[in-house]
Structures are given as structure tokens and as C-alpha cells.
Amino acid sequence: MIRVVLPAHLKTLVNATREIELDVAGVASQRSVVDALENRYPVLLGTIRDPTTKKRRPFIRFFACEEDISHDDPEAPLPDAVVSGVEPFFVIGAMAGG
Amino acid sequence: MSGVRVLVGTRKGAFVLRSDGLRKNWDVSGPFFGGWEMYHLKGSPVDPNRIYASQGTGWFGQLIQRSNDGGETWEPVGNQFNYDGVPGTHQWYDGTPHPWEFARVWHLEPSLSDPDAVLAGVEDAALFQSTDGGENWSELSGLRKQDSGASWQPGAGGMCLHSIIVSPKDPERIFVAISSAGAFRTDDGGKSWRPINKGLHSEGIPDGDAEVGHCVHHITMHPSKPDTLFMQKHWDVMRTDNAGDSWVEISGNLPTDFGFAIDVHAHEPETVYVVPIKSDSEHYPLDGQLRVYRSRSGGNEWEPLTKGLPQSNCYVDVLRDAMSVDSLDRCGLYFGTTGGQVYASNDEGDSWEAIVRDLPAVLSVEVQTLA
Numbered sequence: 001m002i003r004v005v006l007p008a009h010l011k012t013l014v015n016a017t018r019e020i021e022l023d024v025a026g027v028a029s030q031r032s033v034v035d036a037l038e039n040r041y042p043v044l045l046g047t048i049r050d051p052t053t054k055k056r057r058p059f060i061r062f063f064a065c066e067e068d069i070s071h072d073d074p075e076a077p078l079p080d081a082v083v084s085g086v087e088p089f090f091v092i093g094a095m096a097g098g
Numbered sequence: 099m100s101g102v103r104v105l106v107g108t109r110k111g112a113f114v115l116r117s118d119g120l121r122k123n124w125d126v127s128g129p130f131f132g133g134w135e136m137y138h139l140k141g142s143p144v145d146p147n148r149i150y151a152s153q154g155t156g157w158f159g160q161l162i163q164r165s166n167d168g169g170e171t172w173e174p175v176g177n178q179f180n181y182d183g184v185p186g187t188h189q190w191y192d193g194t195p196h197p198w199e200f201a202r203v204w205h206l207e208p209s210l211s212d213p214d215a216v217l218a219g220v221e222d223a224a225l226f227q228s229t230d231g232g233e234n235w236s237e238l239s240g241l242r243k244q245d246s247g248a249s250w251q252p253g254a255g256g257m258c259l260h261s262i263i264v265s266p267k268d269p270e271r272i273f274v275a276i277s278s279a280g281a282f283r284t285d286d287g288g289k290s291w292r293p294i295n296k297g298l299h300s301e302g303i304p305d306g307d308a309e310v311g312h313c314v315h316h317i318t319m320h321p322s323k324p325d326t327l328f329m330q331k332h333w334d335v336m337r338t339d340n341a342g343d344s345w346v347e348i349s350g351n352l353p354t355d356f357g358f359a360i361d362v363h364a365h366e367p368e369t370v371y372v373v374p375i376k377s378d379s380e381h382y383p384l385d386g387q388l389r390v391y392r393s394r395s396g397g398n399e400w401e402p403l404t405k406g407l408p409q410s411n412c413y414v415d416v417l418r419d420a421m422s423v424d425s426l427d428r429c430g431l432y433f434g435t436t437g438g439q440v441y442a443s444n445d446e447g448d449s450w451e452a453i454v455r456d457l458p459a460v461l462s463v464e465v466q467t468l469a
Contacts, residue, residue, distance in 0.1 A: 009133060009134065047159050051178055057159060094157070096156075
């Protein structure tokens with residue numbers, strides 16, 4: 001079971017008030033977690049990554065275990081602590097503003 | 099009793115303003131989709147409870163929302179806007195070829211006859227259609243693939259298709275306008291297109307009379323005269339009486355002919371409204387005075403309408419899709435500003451009142467006249 005924390009706007013879209021718990025088939029990676037997210041919540045299609053190329057949107061980041069893993073191989077296994085549910089997988093909207 | 103519903107898109111959400119036919123007391127609901135940029139909301143002329151809305155942010159991309167109950171509740175529908183085939187390239191700011199890339203939906207134009215049919219004008223400039231209530235979108239790619247497409251180049255605001263008008267006389271005839279490219283027309287339902295910019299003259303492009311490259315800000319039409327269009331160009335207010343085959347300038351005595359918004363009176367096809375803006379380097383009204391100008395003669399002779407509008411220290415802008423008219427017996431006008439005010443007139447523009455004053459910057463205003 002993977003715990004996923006979404007940014008506020010995406011939580012609103014999926015009517016979630018807190019973190020989401022996902023069962024991910026096979027190796028848990030950035031890609032398979034987002035696959036599972038989009039499968040459960042089709043409204044998220046296109047909001048985290050390009051639906052065709054699967055490329056992460058420019059202002060989206062993935063954090064895990066206090067690390068920015070956005071630039072890791074999307075197919076790479078997530079840290080054990082995320083896979084075991086000890087730590088969440090964070091989808092982050094990059095900070096901006098003024 | 100008749101009434102109106104004003105759909106307001108802002109930089110940080112959508113708002114719905116409702117009133118009865120008197121248009122004096124208003125109920126304000128929203129924000130819907132708080133924090134999201136709502137570029138445009140528009141209702142179906144056939145089924146006013148069917149409303150489409152463009153929702154997006156730079157972070158999370160584009161969504162399309164649909165309401166079936168007049169804006170009380172919403173549901174997300176399809177948001178896949180894939181260019182037809184290999185998209186190819188247009189000109190980039192530095193003159194190099196740049197691949198067509200979808201950025202956002204600027205304008206939604208519901209069909210005049212089918213509540214499930216809707217057109218979408220997008221950036222990078224292209225026209226999409228849905229025939230299933232917004233669930234699926236396909237490109238009318240004849241527009242982008244016509245001869246000049248590869249030469250289009252974005253302006254500062256992006257290369258957006260922002261105006262869509264379907265002829266009420268002939269549904270196969272559609273007019274569109276694209277920033278920094280110009281106006282285009284199809285007579286076969288979107289299969290083939292041609293530029294309709296003859297008579298436009300623009301400084302700031304190498305050939306001021308070029309067939310394409312003109313920064314058209316908005317076009318509008320009265321349904322009873324489907325061959326007559328009015329245009330607010332970057333500079334110049336224009337009209338055509340032959341469906342765009344040729345245009346003439348009607349700026350006349352306007353104090354400045356730069357601006358974005360333009361609209362036509364609901365019952366008088368020769369009564370036109372614009373909101374002059376000082377210049378393209380100062381996107382605010384002349385002399386700090388917010389004035390709507392009305393021509394009752396189809397252009398050239400314009401009168402300022404100021405009653406109820408701020409006449410000092412006003413430095414807001416009125417964007418291209420932020421003015422609309424209702425079709426009650428005495429035509430009502432509405433416009434929103436980048437300062438968050440939505441002004442309404444229930445007397446054809448003679449006087450104005452602010453319905454709301456402190457919304458986020460207003461991107462679009464559309465009015466529905468309800469039976």
C-alpha cells in the first residue's frame with residue numbers, strides 16, 4: 001500500500017481531504033504510482049503528466065523520504081519506506097509567486 | 099419572470115451572478131474552482147442549463163468542466179486536446195520553427211443547435227470540436243494546416259485562438275480570430291479555411307497589409323446580419339459587410355482605437371460598443387477614466403458612456419472576452435475588469451453599476467438571458 005499526498009488543487013479535484021492510499025501492482029515506481037492514481041481518478045489525467053508522452057508537467061515535483069526524486073528514472077523502484085507505507089509519496093506543485 | 103445569469107471567469111476562479119429582469123439586485127455565487135484560472139465559461143443557447151467552462155493553471159494543465167444545472171454543480175469532462183497528425187511547426191518569437199504545443203483553452207463556443215456540440219479555441223492556435231458534451235475533442239485541422247499556418251508567430255499574449263462565431267444563417271460557415279495571425283473563415287464546416295484580413299493595416303509587422311500576421315483582439319456579430327462583423331484589432335476598430343472579404347476602419351472619433359472588447363447591441367445590429375484602452379504599452383483607460391463608447395451608426399461616430407463608471411484614477415483593463423450583452427427588452431451590457439469589478443448596465447449603456455467590485459482579475463464575462 002502506497003500513501004500519496006496530493007497538492008491542494010488536485011485533492012479538490014478528487015474530493016480527497018487527506019492522503020490517498022493506493023495498491024500498486026508490480027514494482028512501485030513514479031510511473032506505476034501515477035498510473036494507479038490516474039486509474040482510480042481519471043480527472044487527474046493530464047494534471048500531473050502529459051497523457052501521451054507521460055512526461056511530468058514542468059511545475060510538478062515528486063518527493064519521497066525528504067528527497068526530490070523528480071529527476072530519477074520514472075521506472076526506478078521507489079524507496080522501501082514508501083513501498084511499505086512508512087513514508088508517503090508526495091506530488092508537489094512547485095512554489096511560485098510574489 | 100425573466101432574468102439573467104452572468105458567468106464570470108477570473109484568474110482565481112469562476113463566479114455566477116444572477117438577477118431578475120430588472121437587473122438591480124444580484125445574487126453572487128462562487129468562487130467555483132477557487133485558485134484556478136477560468137479563461138471562459140459559456141452556456142448553450144439551446145439548453146441554458148448546459149454550461150461549459152475552461153479551467154486551468156500553469157501547474158496542473160487544462161480541464162474542461164460541464165454543468166447541467168445552470169452552474170449549480172459541475173463535472174469534469176474530457177481534457178485531451180491532441181493536434182491532428184504530426185503537428186508540424188509555426189514560427190517562434192526568434193523566427194525559428196517551433197512545434198505546435200497545446201497550452202490552454204481560451205474560448206468555448208457551444209453550438210447554436212445542439213447542447214452536446216461545442217467548439218474550443220486553444221493556444222497554440224487551433225480549433226477543436228466535441229459532439230458529445232465535451233467528453234472527446236478532435237481538431238478541425240484544416241485551419242492550422244492551411245497555407246499560412248506555418249508562418250504564424252505568437253504575440254506577447256501567446257498564439258491563441260480567442261474568437262469563434264458560427265453563422266446563424268449557415269452552420270457550415272465559421273469565423274475565428276487568432277492573436278498575431280488574423281481572422282479566418284470556413285464555408286464547409288471547418289474542412290478548409292482562408293484568411294479574411296483584406297483591408298486591415300497593422301504597424302509592427304513587416305508588410306502592414308499582409309494577408310496574415312494581424313493582431314486581431316476580438317470579433318463579434320449580430321445574428322440578424324451574419325455577413326457583418328465588427329473587429330477590435332490591436333489598434334483600429336473595423337467592420338466588414340461581406341463576411342470578411344474586405345474590412346473598413348470605423349474608429350472615427352474614438353479617443354484611442356486600441357482595445358480588446360467589442361460587442362453589438364442585442365436588438366440593434368448597428369449599435370456597437372467598445373472600451374478604448376490608452377495604448378499597447380499602457381493597458382489602462384485614457385486619462386484614468388473608464389469609458390465605454392457606443393456607436394449607433396455602425397461605427398465612426400462614437401459617444402462616451404460614463405455614468406456610474408469611475409472617471410478618475412482608474413487604471414484597469416477590460417480583456418477581449420470580458421464584455422457581453424443580454425437580450426432583454428432594454429438591452430443590458432456587462433463587462434469585467436482586471437481590477438475585479440463587473441459592471442452592468444440595464445439601459446443599453448446609458449448608466450452603469452458595479453455588481454461586484456473585488457473579484458480576482460476578470461478574464462471573461464458571458465451573459466445568459468433566461469426565460
